[in-house]
Amino acid sequence: MPVVEVIPLHETTRERYLNFALSVITSRALPDIRDGLKPVQRRILYAMFQHLRLYPDARYRKSATIVGEVMGKYHPHGDAAIYEAMVRMAQDFSLRYPLVDGHGNFGSIDGDAAAAMRYTEARLRPLAMQLLEELRRQTVPMRPNFDGTLFEPVVLPARFPNLLVNGASGIAVGMATNIPPHNLGEVIDALIYLIDVPNAPLETILERFIQGPDFPTGGRVLNTREELLEIYRTGEGPIELRGEYKLEGKTRIVITSIPYGIAKADLVEKIAEHIAAGKVPQLSDVRDESTDEVRIVLELRRGADPEAAMAYLFRHTPLQTRFHVNLTCLVPTANPEVAAPRKVDLMTMLRAFLEFRMEVVVRRLRYDLEQLERRIHILRGFEKIFGALDEAIRIIRAARDKADAAQRLMHRFQLDDVQADAILETKLYKLSRLEIEAIRQELEEKERQAAELRALLADEAARWGLIREELKAIKKQFADARRTVIAGPDEGFEYNQEAYIVDEDVYVIVTRDGWVKRQRSYTDVQSIRVREGDTVGWVLPGSTRATVGFFTNYGRCYTTRIDSLPSTTGYGDPVQKLFDFSDRERVVGVVVFDERALPRPVPEPEVEPALFENGEQEAPRVHVVAVTRKGQTLRIPIDGFREPSTKNGRLFMRLEKGDEVLGVEVAAGDENVCLASREGYVLIFPVHQIPPVKSAAKGVIAMRLGRGDEVLGFTLASAAREGLEVETSRGRREIVRTTKFEVSRRGNRGRQIIRRGQLVRVIPAPVEIRLNGQG
Incomplete structure (x- = not known):
């Protein structure tokens, strides 16, 4: 007979809803402060790197293959969600620095959706490798996947602050995040300065390095320096973002950039609706002449005031919008596998990345040192038997089997299991005089490298110098010019509704x-x-x-x-x-x-x-x-x-x-x-x-x-x-x-x-x- 357990409905409802909310917050919607990725993004990149080997120099693979690999091994939440996340990582108008190299129709700035996953192909971009390459060196903790058959990284060993560089947006239960993208070069310069001046104030960082958000679609930020300072200090606030335009002669206005997140086709349609309704008497027509660059042409009526026309469009169309900043992300706790949601400020984000980078570098150095010491140990075993090579060969020939040979070698030359196995696995020709010289040279080189690693592990300042050089290398390879202009308030546009x-x-x-x-x-x-x-x-x-x-x-x-x-x-x-x-x-x-x-x-x-x-x-x-x-x-x-x-x-x-x-x-x-x-x-x-x-x-x-x-x-x-x-x-x-x-x-x-x-x-x-x- 089944056992019936009576439980209070309000208690179990609260408990289960909180469990659901926590799952959405930590496993779906919010990015990690260390690598700037949501779980689905991290799993896509990891599967492409670890299993499919889709490096930047590899041939493209079908998106359906990638989605299937991710869904079957790490993210059983539906192919649509996985493909949508992968598409966004491939769009240069969604991410300031895309991580996926998409081949085929991956959507457009006009708002067109990507083609079905069976038609598109993808591989990793070079910048994505900067998030992934150090996985081979045991630099981050791993945890079991959803069915316990594989392991996946808790976080990727990012070499650059992806959270600030590419931003993030998401809606969880009871909280949300909306982090704007920033310029890679500016952020790296700020990090290098913080390495040298750890207690630098936010005012200095904004004044000398990070000017403000840098959106992939350009635009102009109209906030004052004081407003931006308050946004980055509190972790929230609105950013006024406006498209850019220029005049061509006396009869044309050309819009050259649009606000982030706005579909260009929808913008053109809304402008056309206002013109057709006679609400912008200064304009007679609009057309989209965009190619790879945004070019929306507005035809002016004879003698019309272009600033009056633009003032109306800024007021009544998405040509001017607000980006509501919310710097909420997952911050690591004492348990390396658990992160807690928290609203942070800009300085916390920068310092958290540097702390994480130091942890990764330490783990990488320890791994490299461990590998060197393992190789040095084997090389020393070869060095021990070199003086009595003929005797070692006789011992091996007289042994009953491999195990007996290993025991005799260990007893005669004071070797351990690892050294004895390495000797027995080595081909005889490698024990010649020339090869022994190569082994001695390798041993000397490996011991020198091991000494350098021990010195780095013992010297924190030297490790910060290493991090500084690595950041400079990334900036040199991937940094580009700023796209968004930090213009400040524009007093030239006064909107008077009666004029229209x-x-x-x-x-x-x-x-x-x-x-x-x-x-x-x-x-x-x-x-x-x-x-x-x-x-x-x-x-x-x-x-x-x-x-x-x-x-x-x-x-x-x-x-x-x-x-x-x-x-x-x-x-x-x-x-x-x-x-x-x-x-x-x-x-x-x-x-x-x-x-x-x-x-x-x-x-x-x-x-x-x-x-x-x-x-x-x-x-x-x-x-x-x-x-x-x-x-x-x-x-x-x-x-x-x-x-x-x-x-x-x-x-x-x-x-x-x-x-x-x-x-x-x-x-x-x-x-x-x-x-x-x-x-x-x-x-x-x-x-x-x-x-x-x-x-x-x-x-x-x-x-x-x-x-x-x-x-x-x-x-x-x-x-x-x-x-x-x-x-x-x-x-x-x-x-x-x-x-x-x-x-x-x-x-x-x-x-x-x-x-x-x-x-x-x-x-x-x-x-x-x-x-x-x-x-």
């Missing part, structure tokens, strides 16, 4: 379900196209250079330029496409911030002046008034909502749990607020009784509600408006207006207009006469 907008009078049309568009004209509201079941909620006039604000039931305002709204006679777009709305968030008020469409503010009545919290009297200005379902109200100036907002909008009212804004309307200051509650109470009071606030607030009580009651709707009524029309549960309609109900004070319960039944809904005013959301 054709001033045109249009109508902003918003439906009750939140679909928005703009049209130049319409005959009547009924002719406006809306989706089935939807109705027009707002039709507001305004200029394309003005902005429009969408006020929602969650107390937020989202502002954008009218020019950004889709111009169509169709349905338009849902407003959520423009902004990041929360679940169940919807538009309850729309305001066009065009002065011609706004009412003229009137002074507050002297009997009750409007005051800010500090007691100062407010100058006449236009406000928006909001009322919530629980009877709260707020009056706030529109000035803070005129400028375009982010996709997250701006908060204008703080709501209690379970409450929501019913509507938002514009107030000049002389209107009356008309409210109605579900239980049949109505209230009218002057809008100036709502104290204005400067910023988002909870508001004040508009209408005191009974238990279980809620506000059904409201409107702002002036002399030209009729008021708030409501419908009872019996189908009767009533208009809440000053000609029928007296003007009262804010905060009371109001007057009950129905004894039996309830009010069921507020009937919206006809859209034709609405101005900025007011009836």
Whole structure:
């Protein structure tokens, strides 16, 4: 009978998820600070080196062969992931210094994918050998592979800091990394300086050696020196990266480099979309004339300002992007097979590599010394029998077998097993006088080399000198010129959005379900196209250079330029496409911030002046008034909502749990607020009784509600408006207006207009006469 073990679900869930997270962090997503490689990259290079012998001078082998070798022996996580990692190591636009020499279609900077692995071939590049060659000399710890049949290196014995040189990116569980590439020559110069001046400050390294990131696709870094210093000190921060361009005559702009990680074809397509939409009036056409070099040609209109065109493209296309630096990597612990994730700074990365390099060099020297001593030991055995060579031959001839011969030689000449076996395995002609001289010369040379190695192992300064020379050799062989320009802030490009907008009078049309568009004209509201079941909620006039604000039931305002709204006679777009709305968030008020469409503010009545919290009297200005379902109200100036907002909008009212804004309307200051509650109470009071606030607030009580009651709707009524029309549960309609109900004070319960039944809904005013959301 099976045994059933009862365990707490929350404990086992936490334990297993943490195990999964740790596995992703250490075995998938993050690079090691020592060799700068993720496990899959390390296994690909190791399999190509150790098993397939795909050295730079070898013939290419099918990528499918490489992927199969890696997947079958070291990385059983699927061929797609392995091939994708190998492809990236072969792309000169992905890695600053590619490690794999790809033959065939390995993708392009246009965003094209690589050909299938059965069509492409690959081998190692010479620089990759600098990561791998010392594996033969037992320089790094090894561990069993996934099924325990083979061993793989914990880390590669890198001779250069691959993590900084090629960078890395990855997303783990709860953490991520995004390390930019750097120039090999600059990084090696910084390492050599740190060998000589171990306590050098970060400021010196950045000032004299590492200028900043060096991306394979070039570009210009716009950060100041102070910003770069802070990024490298903290291990995180944004790098502003912009493509480069030049002018050819008066009619062409040629883009010569693009930001790192951007697909060139997508960039050209986005530029073409903006030109076709008339959003860059300075440009008439774009075409891609790139070969091995990037060359995107922009055609200028006659007399157009090229800087204005480029300012627009930098603002609205990926021609200028941000690279968010995150120097998170795996740092070794006391256990050589275990590394822990940690966010580090630039100096930690440089010093960690030097420490690792010293460990590798020590292990390499010890291995070389061990091999020399083993050979010296054998050579000394040959030297011992040289004076009695005839006797040694007689002993061998008289022996019963090889073991007996070995024992007799060991006894006669004071040899050990290794020396005796070497003598017995040697061909007789090598024991001639000439060969013995060669053996003695070799012994002398080997002893000299062993003495040098012992001196190196005993002298740390000499070992640092050896590391310095090896770094210089790598720089001489592989370093190249910087591609990315560290330009600093460019003050010459000031973006003024109105310069790119054709001033045109249009109508902003918003439906009750939140679909928005703009049209130049319409005959009547009924002719406006809306989706089935939807109705027009707002039709507001305004200029394309003005902005429009969408006020929602969650107390937020989202502002954008009218020019950004889709111009169509169709349905338009849902407003959520423009902004990041929360679940169940919807538009309850729309305001066009065009002065011609706004009412003229009137002074507050002297009997009750409007005051800010500090007691100062407010100058006449236009406000928006909001009322919530629980009877709260707020009056706030529109000035803070005129400028375009982010996709997250701006908060204008703080709501209690379970409450929501019913509507938002514009107030000049002389209107009356008309409210109605579900239980049949109505209230009218002057809008100036709502104290204005400067910023988002909870508001004040508009209408005191009974238990279980809620506000059904409201409107702002002036002399030209009729008021708030409501419908009872019996189908009767009533208009809440000053000609029928007296003007009262804010905060009371109001007057009950129905004894039996309830009010069921507020009937919206006809859209034709609405101005900025007011009836």
